[in-house]
Amino acid sequence: MDMEATANGSIVESQRLLIDGPTNPMVTPMLTDLYQYTMAYAYWKAGKHDERAVFDLYFRRNPFGGEYTIFAGLEECIRFIANFKITEEDISFLHDVLPSTCEDGFFEYLRGVDCSDVEVHAIAEGSVVFPKVPLLRVEGPIVQLLETPFLNLVNYASLVATNAARHRLVAGKSKVLLEFGLRRAQGPDGGISASKYCYLGGFDATSNVAAGRLFGIPLRGTHSHAFVSSFMSPDEIIEKSLRSSDGSCTCEDFVSLVQTWLSKIQWLPSFRGIFSETNQSELAAFTSYALAFPNSFLALVDTYDVIRSGVPNFCAVALALSDLGYKAVGIRLDSGDLAYFSCEARKFFSVIEKEFDVPGFGKMSITASNDLNEETLDALNKQGHEVDAFGIGTYVVTCYAQAALGCVFKLVEINNQPRIKLSEDVSKVSIPCKKRCYRLYGREGYPLVDILTGENEPPPKVGERILCRHPFNESKRAYVVPQFVEELLKCYWPGTSDKPREELPSLQKIRERCMNQLEQMRPDHMRRLNPTPYKVSVSAKLYDFIHFLWLNEAPVGELQ
């Protein structure tokens, strides 16, 4: 081992020590397809295991019928390679699983494998990204072994972040978006990842305690229908006293205070005929919940009947709290016609504000949940509603509208030889060569086009005209004079190179980047219906090379 290698080795070592392992401890070099190891053996056997390969990780189509995607999952990929190590137990398992003809030297080789000589360039996590542009460019000798874990860590993360961003765009900036999906998520960390990447894509909070703790995401939650049904009547409430908010006095019988308010509400002429008796188990549950959380009283009002029971019961408790100087938070609706009920509840609150002179009561927060998704949010907007916060679960976390993103990991160069993957389906042909990627911005500040070039081509220059070509369609091309040029791929894992390593930003920073990038896009790329595709192009030189290589590799048919 020469001096340089030692120096590099210790840099790698120190980097590794600074970067935690993947969030889920099950993400190890064994979280992969078996063929990665059969191929590793075949490469080793052919003496090709030290050849440097370049792979691009990219997707071919934006999800959800849209024209944009949010890139997420990068931090987990870097954590994975920073801690990549095949353990003795792993090796012994592989030894059992692979054919007995596999030579021992291979297992010896696996013992020494790590990612110290792998180099990873990537687009910043949280960026708006487009088909065919490499999200990660991975180079090195054992890169094939990273394919499955990288795809697993990027595919779902990017899918759910994109889904969250789409929900945010429909809901509008002023609404609160809460992610409630853990119970329906695809497995335990389907839930945990969903909470992380929904937050990244623009949600405000989650119900998931584990995710809140792991990632510092704000947590939200109050009570369920079961809490309401678990009470029978206010008579069961034993501890009835509540101290006022400022501590100056104590109401000895909060239950009676609530009952008094309920009678007052019942006798309001405005509510004549709307309701008579409310459900007593619900009233008991609300009262108990307020006694437990006087500062943050939020009630689920649809267990029995929203307008005839839930809302009046809530108001009675909120007014009793108000007497003691507490301000109730609001209600949650979890069934029925959310637009209608939210408007009716708002009217109810406004009447209370006016009749009893309680300033701000009409602005009580209304949260809606129950199988919400992009379409239902859109429909609610069109109908008109009074909802302030949306709790979204199943549809956002399982990406119900499209449950998978199709990122692929394709070989583009080996031993400095560019490689292409052909296919009868043109959209599946890969763009060969180790490449650089740029985003070109126009006069109005919007991104105009992404362009891929060969590694050694001069970069596009501000104010200089450059020809952008569609990679596979001869006739699609355009000259662009960029006002600003952004190089997209940055070095996140330098391997043995001396490139500086980009820091991994906090989730909060990544979320801000995502929000800023979404803001920056031309609106027609972002709309739900018939969005305009954003253009992804290659340089003239790369275009020519792709087509030279294509002709070279494709077999020639014979007419008969």
Add this chain to the structure above:
Amino acid sequence: MDMEATANGSIVESQRLLIDGPTNPMVTPMLTDLYQYTMAYAYWKAGKHDERAVFDLYFRRNPFGGEYTIFAGLEECIRFIANFKITEEDISFLHDVLPSTCEDGFFEYLRGVDCSDVEVHAIAEGSVVFPKVPLLRVEGPIVQLLETPFLNLVNYASLVATNAARHRLVAGKSKVLLEFGLRRAQGPDGGISASKYCYLGGFDATSNVAAGRLFGIPLRGTHSHAFVSSFMSPDEIIEKSLRSSDGSCTCEDFVSLVQTWLSKIQWLPSFRGIFSETNQSELAAFTSYALAFPNSFLALVDTYDVIRSGVPNFCAVALALSDLGYKAVGIRLDSGDLAYFSCEARKFFSVIEKEFDVPGFGKMSITASNDLNEETLDALNKQGHEVDAFGIGTYVVTCYAQAALGCVFKLVEINNQPRIKLSEDVSKVSIPCKKRCYRLYGREGYPLVDILTGENEPPPKVGERILCRHPFNESKRAYVVPQFVEELLKCYWPGTSDKPREELPSLQKIRERCMNQLEQMRPDHMRRLNPTPYKVSVSAKLYDFIHFLWLNEAPVGELQ
């Protein structure tokens, strides 16, 4: 603490010691919705935390437009409760997250919480199950805290097992089904759980190394397109010798042997005009792979052109292997018209078998992959194909056709008081009471109906007529004379009761149960198009009680 409690305590302790924690170490009491802890506080504050509640976990609709579901996830639920413990770190986090008004006594209480006084009855994992029938019945004082983790562990597990079973039914028993979904799965254990529950539902193997190791699932995998493109020409192969299968001789130049066979194939009159030159990098890759795995040579043949390059190259290598006493396994197709290519490849193999007199060559295995799902399998069957094994990824693991199952966890009794959850949507009304569940079988051995009864009702008897009523539809009812009665809910976690605990069977046994149960169902319930709904009923007594409680709880409107 009296003697009995001590005795029970140590039984619970010993049970806990025998049961491992959940497969994913991230499954802890923190993997839950925050509202489970706000409710726990409100219960504690109201002195209700020691009340015994009964919750049912069930779903309301079968997934994928079908009329059956496979129940899975039970073992993980039992592992979870057997190891349920809120740590000091958890408590300190909850302390930070809950309002500062929460009293210290609550956190003290949480320190002592475990599941030793919880009782869990469940249907055996791997069973065919139906809407409204409780999959788990959970009783005890802190059961609310189990809601989110249980739903998370059951929802996806049952969904993906059902999806796998549906794929198996379409593919037929004779085909090999391989799960290849890890890279597109919803996060790391979306992948690991998928592999487990696909196997449970009838798949034969997985590509997922971690899942193979964790659950003893057979592993499969060979090579990818990148492996093929990473070679340039057979000239790069340095180590060219291959020992014969019986060790009796060594072929010093296997590369030349392959080339010789390729020429022989090229000159066969049957193939005149079908192909001329094959791709040399592909030939090099196949040859290398065969040198590494002479006993298990399976080649991906669609990197360049299936019929003009991949299949002839494969045959040349397979024939060379055959000279040395090795039997090649077959080919994999990953694009294009799989029906057509499989038939063409089969014809090619048959010609080779005949022309070169290689017995069995025509029966070479053909594996197909590339975005397969129930519909494409069905379409392939209708077209006719020669595929022996299907590799299925995205569509089976992400349950693309329906990405979530809607299991719910509803309170049905508290302090021996039955509870009902009403809803304007009748399908969402819960069936109250602690219940027993039976499956009644008819003369032909098929299950006829599931029936739910109150806990203390006498069980249905073989040969005795019993009235089975639809729980919510007055006019739907039928008399049944069962030939066999199976009680569905068994005790998997006895808590402080002295009931014997059902063993948790191996995954292999659960899979067998699933296969047997699917076999036993009347075929019209199982078909893909317009399946007949299987009937789920309640006893006459339970029916009356549901409707009594319903009237009692629903508010009465006022006409105006």
